[in-house]
Amino acid sequence: xxxxxFLLQRLARDKTALFGAxxxxxxxxxxxxxxxxxxxxxxxxxxxPAERLQGPSATHFLGTDRxxxxxxxxxxxxxxxxxxxxxxxxxxxxxxxxxIGLLAGYYRTWFSDLLMRVxxxxxxxxxxxxxxxxxxxxxxxxxxxxxxxxxxxxxFWARLxxxxxxxxxxxxxxxxxxxxxxSPMRVLFLHVLPNISSSIIVRTTIGMGGTILTAAALGxxxxxxxxxxxxxxxxxxxxxxxxxxxxxxxxAPGVAIFLVVMGFxxxxxxxxxxxxxxxxRSRQ
Amino acid sequence: MSDRLLAVDDLTVSxxxxxxxxxxLDHVTFAMSRGEIVGxxxxxxxxxxxxxxxxxxxxPANAAHIESGGIRxxxxxxxxADPADIATRVRGRTITFVPQDPFTSFNPxxxxxxxxxxxxxxxxxxxxxSSGLSRYARTRRKADRVKVIELLKTVQLPDPxxxxxxxxxxxxxxxRQRLMIAMALMTDPKLIxxxxxxxxxxxxxxxxxLKLLRQLTRERGVSVLFTTHDLGAAHEICDRICVLYAGxxxxxxxxxxxxxxxxxxxxxxxxxxxPSREHGIRGIRGEIPALVNPPAGCRFHPRCxxxxxxxxxxRPSETAVGDLHTLRCYHPLSQPEPASAAS
Amino acid sequence: xxxxxxxxxxxxxxxxxxxxxLLIVFTVSHIIPANPAVVLAGEGATQAQIDAIKEKFxxxxxxxxxxxxxxxxxxxxxxxxxxxxxxxxxxxLLTRVPAxxxxxxxxxxxxxxxxxxLGVIAxxxxxxxxxxxxxxxxxxxxxxxxxWLAILFQLLFAMKLGWTPLQGRADSWGPxxxxxxxxxxxxxxxxxxxxxxxxxxxxxxxxxxxxxxxATIVRFTRAGVLDAINSNYVLYEQAMxxxxxxIVWKYVLRNALIGTVTQIGLIFGIxxxxxxxxxxxxxxxxxxxxxxxxxxxxxxNGIMGFTLITGTIFILVNLLVDILHGTIDPRGAG
Numbered sequence: 001x002x003x004x005x006f007l008l009q010r011l012a013r014d015k016t017a018l019f020g021a022x023x024x025x026x027x028x029x030x031x032x033x034x035x036x037x038x039x040x041x042x043x044x045x046x047x048x049p050a051e052r053l054q055g056p057s058a059t060h061f062l063g064t065d066r067x068x069x070x071x072x073x074x075x076x077x078x079x080x081x082x083x084x085x086x087x088x089x090x091x092x093x094x095x096x097x098x099x100i101g102l103l104a105g106y107y108r109t110w111f112s113d114l115l116m117r118v119x120x121x122x123x124x125x126x127x128x129x130x131x132x133x134x135x136x137x138x139x140x141x142x143x144x145x146x147x148x149x150x151x152x153x154x155x156f157w158a159r160l161x162x163x164x165x166x167x168x169x170x171x172x173x174x175x176x177x178x179x180x181x182x183s184p185m186r187v188l189f190l191h192v193l194p195n196i197s198s199s200i201i202v203r204t205t206i207g208m209g210g211t212i213l214t215a216a217a218l219g220x221x222x223x224x225x226x227x228x229x230x231x232x233x234x235x236x237x238x239x240x241x242x243x244x245x246x247x248x249x250x251x252a253p254g255v256a257i258f259l260v261v262m263g264f265x266x267x268x269x270x271x272x273x274x275x276x277x278x279x280x281r282s283r284q
Numbered sequence: 285m286s287d288r289l290l291a292v293d294d295l296t297v298s299x300x301x302x303x304x305x306x307x308x309l310d311h312v313t314f315a316m317s318r319g320e321i322v323g324x325x326x327x328x329x330x331x332x333x334x335x336x337x338x339x340x341x342x343x344p345a346n347a348a349h350i351e352s353g354g355i356r357x358x359x360x361x362x363x364x365a366d367p368a369d370i371a372t373r374v375r376g377r378t379i380t381f382v383p384q385d386p387f388t389s390f391n392p393x394x395x396x397x398x399x400x401x402x403x404x405x406x407x408x409x410x411x412x413x414s415s416g417l418s419r420y421a422r423t424r425r426k427a428d429r430v431k432v433i434e435l436l437k438t439v440q441l442p443d444p445x446x447x448x449x450x451x452x453x454x455x456x457x458x459x460r461q462r463l464m465i466a467m468a469l470m471t472d473p474k475l476i477x478x479x480x481x482x483x484x485x486x487x488x489x490x491x492x493x494l495k496l497l498r499q500l501t502r503e504r505g506v507s508v509l510f511t512t513h514d515l516g517a518a519h520e521i522c523d524r525i526c527v528l529y530a531g532x533x534x535x536x537x538x539x540x541x542x543x544x545x546x547x548x549x550x551x552x553x554x555x556x557x558x559p560s561r562e563h564g565i566r567g568i569r570g571e572i573p574a575l576v577n578p579p580a581g582c583r584f585h586p587r588c589x590x591x592x593x594x595x596x597x598x599r600p601s602e603t604a605v606g607d608l609h610t611l612r613c614y615h616p617l618s619q620p621e622p623a624s625a626a627s
Numbered sequence: 628x629x630x631x632x633x634x635x636x637x638x639x640x641x642x643x644x645x646x647x648x649l650l651i652v653f654t655v656s657h658i659i660p661a662n663p664a665v666v667l668a669g670e671g672a673t674q675a676q677i678d679a680i681k682e683k684f685x686x687x688x689x690x691x692x693x694x695x696x697x698x699x700x701x702x703x704x705x706x707x708x709x710x711x712x713x714x715x716x717x718x719x720l721l722t723r724v725p726a727x728x729x730x731x732x733x734x735x736x737x738x739x740x741x742x743x744x745l746g747v748i749a750x751x752x753x754x755x756x757x758x759x760x761x762x763x764x765x766x767x768x769x770x771x772x773x774x775w776l777a778i779l780f781q782l783l784f785a786m787k788l789g790w791t792p793l794q795g796r797a798d799s800w801g802p803x804x805x806x807x808x809x810x811x812x813x814x815x816x817x818x819x820x821x822x823x824x825x826x827x828x829x830x831x832x833x834x835x836x837x838x839x840x841x842a843t844i845v846r847f848t849r850a851g852v853l854d855a856i857n858s859n860y861v862l863y864e865q866a867m868x869x870x871x872x873x874i875v876w877k878y879v880l881r882n883a884l885i886g887t888v889t890q891i892g893l894i895f896g897i898x899x900x901x902x903x904x905x906x907x908x909x910x911x912x913x914x915x916x917x918x919x920x921x922x923x924x925x926x927x928n929g930i931m932g933f934t935l936i937t938g939t940i941f942i943l944v945n946l947l948v949d950i951l952h953g954t955i956d957p958r959g960a961g
Binding site for chain 1: 643644647648650651652655656766767769770771772773774775778779781782786787896897899900903904907908918919922923925927930931933934937938941942945
Binding site: 337340342370371372374375376377380381383385388389390391392393394395402403406407451453467477 | 858859860862863864865866867868869870871873878881882885955956957958
C-alpha cells in the first residue's frame with residue numbers, strides 16, 4: 001500500500017508519465033462509458049446508406065463511414081475491443097511467460113534450457129509475422145487475434161524473467177535464504193518475484209502499447225474481428241478507397257491508436273525511471 | 285613566494301541534490317610549493333575528490349556551484365580565466381591527472397597506443413600551446429612516439445611497443461596504473477593530481493606504484509597532490525599532509541610532524557583509528573555529519589571531546605603552531621583540555 | 628581468430644533455430660487447423676478435391692512423417708505451390724526479396740545517418756529544447772501505427788501536393804533487372820530519368836518506415852551516449868583537457884555506437900514487420916505485399932512460405948549483427 005502511494009507521488013511529479021496515465025484512464029473511461037457517450041450507439045451494427053461518407057458535423061462529430069454509420073460512436077466502441085485484446089493477450093503472455101522464466105531461471109535443467117531455446121526461436125521471427133500466420137490459420141475473429149498475439153508474445157516475458165531471475169539469484173540475501181534451506185517456491189515467490197516485479201511491470205506497460213499496435217495492424221490486414229466490428233485498424237483499412245475525399249474517415253481511429261499507444265509508452269518510461277534506478281539517469 | 289605553485293583560497297563548493305544544496309567544501313584554504321608532494325587526507329565524503337576536481341576544473345557543470353574563493357596556479361586564477369582556454373592550455377599540459385580506477389579510466393574500445401597518441405597530439409610539449417587544429421604533423425608524431433616509448437620504459441613496462449597495440453582489458457591493473465602515471469608525466473607537467481591512485485589496486489602493487497610515482501616526480505621536480513584515505517600511503521610518499529574533515533581543512537603539517545605531533549583532535553583520532561599492537565582497532569565516536577545541514581562552526585565539534593561553546597559558534601581561524609604547520613582549532617592538543625569540555 | 632570462433636559459434640546456433648522455425652510453421656499449418664486439407668483446398672472445395680489434397684500432401688500420414696517430408700521439401704527449396712497463382716512459392720518469393728531488402732536497407736541507412744547524430748545531440752544537450760523536441764519525436768515514432776502514417780503521407784504528399792508518386796516501385800517497368808535492386812539497376816543502366824523515378828517512388832515508403840526506426844536509434848544512441856558521458860574514461864579525458872568535440876564525437880560516440888549496433892537486429896525486425904503493412908499501402912511488390920495478397924486470397928502455402936523466408940532473413944541479419952558486434956567491440960561479444 002505504501003509502495004503504491006510512493007509510486008503515485010513520484011508519478012505525479014513526472015509530467016509526461018502523468019500525461020500517459022491520463023490518456024490510459026481516458027481510454028478506460030471511454031470504453032466503459034461508450035453506450036452513454038456515443039451519439040449513435042446503434043451504429044455499431046446499423047447502416048444508413050443514405051448518410052454515407054458525410055464529413056464532420058453537429059450530428060456526426062467525426063463524420064460517417066461507407067455504411068453511413070457514425071464514426072465517433074464506432075470509435076468509442078472500438079476502444080472496448082482495443083482494451084479487451086490488449087489486456088487478455090498481454091495478460092495471457094505474462095501468465096505463461098513469467099512462470100516459465102522463473103522456473104527455467106531457478107532450476108537450469110535440460111528442460112529449462114529447452115524452454116529458453118524455444119522462446120529464442122519465437123523471438124527469432126518478428127512477432128507480427130508469426131501472428132499473421134497463426135491468425136490466418138485460425139480465421140478472423142477477436143478470440144483468434146488474442147490467441148495469435150499470446151502465442152507469439154509470451155517468449156518476451158520468459159526471456160526477461162529468466163535473465164532477471166538468474167541475476168536475482170546471485171543476490172547475497174537470496175543465496176543466504178537458499179543456504180538456510182528455504183523451499184524453491186518460497187525463494188521464487190518471496191524473494192525473486194518481488195525483486196524483479198518492477199521490470200515486469202515496466203515491460204508489461206510498454207508491451208500493452210506494442211500489442212495494441214500489432215493488433216491494429218492485424219485488423220488493418222483483415223485478420224482482426226470481422227465487420228461490422230468497429231475495430232480501429234479495420235476502419236483505417238476501409239477508409240483507403242475513399243481517399244482523399246473522405247479525409248476524416250481514417251483520421252479519428254489513427255489518432256486514437258496514436259494517443260493510446262503513446263499513453264502506455266509514456267507511462268512505461270515514467271515507471272522505468274521510478275522503479276529501476278539503474279536506468280533512472282537515462283532521462284536526467 | 286616564487287616557489288608557490290598552487291594556492292586554493294577560501295574555496296566553497298556546493299552541489300545541488302534532491303535533498304537540497306550540499307556544501308561539500310566550506311571555505312577551504314590550502315597551498316602547494318613547486319616540487320612538493322602533498323597528501324590530502326580524509327574519509328570518504330570529506331571533499332578531497334571535489335577539491336581535486338575543482339583544481340582540474342572538471343566539476344559537473346550542471347550540479348556543482350563554486351560559491352566563493354579562488355584557485356591560483358602559477359599566479360593565474362583558474363576560476364576567473366576562460367574555461368576553454370584553461371582546457372587547452374593548462375589541463376593535460378601543466379596540470380595532469382592520475383585517476384582512482386585504472387580499470388575504467390581507459391576507453392575500452394580504443395587501443396592504449398591510440399589513446400596515448402591522442403593525448404600527445406593535443407598536449408605534447410612539442411605541440412603549439414593553443415593548438416585548436418586537428419592536424420598532427422608527421423615529424424612531431426614521430427618525436428612524440430619516441431618520447432612515449434621512452435617513458436613507458438621508465439615506468440618499467442615490459443615491451444612498450446607491444447603494449448601500445450593492446451586494448452585496455454588486455455593488460456593488468458598494475459600495468460594500467462603505470463600507464464596512467466606515464467601519461468601524466470608525458471606532457472612535462474608542473475603538477476600531477478593523483479586521486480586515490482592506489483585504492484583500486486592490490487595491496488602488493490600499491491607500494492610499487494607509490495614508490496614509482498614518488499621517484500619519477502622527484503627526479504623531474506613535479507609537484508603531486510595526492511588524495512587518499514590511507515594514512516599509510518600518505519606516510520609513504522608525502523612531504524606534507526593536509527587533513528580534510530566534512531569539507532573543512534583542519535590541519536596541515538609536514539609529514540614528520542604530522543605523525544609525531546598531531547595537534548587537531550580529529551587528526552589525533554584519525555591516527556588512533558589505525559590498527560595498532562597496543563590498542564587494536566579504535567573507531568571515532570559518532571558519525572560523519574550529513575552535509576545537507578552541517579554542524580555550524582567547526583564541523584567536527586559534535587564528535588570532539590574538547591568541544592566548547594565557541595566551537596559550534598564560529599569556525600576557528602588558521603593559526604601556525606610550527607614551521608609549515610597550521611591548524612584550525614580553539615583547543616589544540618598542545619593546550620590542556622578545556623574545563624567546560626564535559627558539558 | 629576470435630572472429631572465426633565467434634562466427635562458428637553463431638553458425639551452430641543458426642541451424643537449430645531454422646529447424647525450430649520450421650517446426651513452428653509446421654505446427655501452425657499442419658496441427659492447429661482441425662483439418663488442414665480443407666484449408667489447403669481453399670473455400671468451396673468439394674469432398675473429392677479435399678481427399679485428393681489429403682493424399683497428395685500426405686496429410687493422412689503420422690505427424691512426424693509429415694514433418695520429415697515437410698523438412699525435406701523445404702530444404703530442397705520446395706515451398707509448395709501457390710493456390711492462387713499456381714506457381715512455385717519459392718520462385719514467387721525470391722523475385723520479391725530484392726524489393727523488400729531495397730526498401731528496408733535504404734531505410735536503415737537513412738535512419739542511422741539521421742538518428743545517430745540526433746541521439747548524440749540529445750544526450751550532449753540533455754534537457755535543452757532540442758532534447759525535449761527529440762523526445763517528443765521518438766515517443767511519437769514508437770506510438771504511431773505505420774499503416775496510418777503511410778496513408779497520411781499518401782494523402783498529403785501524393786494526393787494533395789502531388790510531390791511524389793502515390794504507390795508502386797516505378798512508373799512503367801523500371802530499369803532492366805540485373806540485381807533486382809532498382810536503384811542499383813538504374814545506375815548500372817545509366818538512365819537518370821529512371822533513377823529519379825525510382826527514387827521518387829522510394830520517398831514515401833522509406834519515410835514511413837524510417838520514422839519508428841529512427842526513433843529507436845535516437846533513443847538507444849542517447850542512452851548509450853549518456854552512459855558513456857558519465858563514465859570514468861570521459862572524466863579522465865576531460866581531466867586531461869582533450870577538446871570536448873573529440874571526446875564526444877570520437878570517444879563517446881564509438882562506445883555508444885556499439886550499443887546501437889546491437890540494436891540493428893531489433894530495428895530490422897521492426898522494419899520487416901512494418902514492411903508487411905507499408906508495402907500493402909504503397910503497393911510495393913515485396914514480400915510484405917505478397918503476404919497480404921496471400922491473406923486476402925486465403926493462399927495458405929503463400930503465407931507459410933513468407934513466414935519462412937522472413938524468419939530466415941531476420942535470423943541471418945541477427946547473425947550478421949552478432950558478428951559485426953564481435954568485430955567492432957574489442958572486448959568481444961557476449
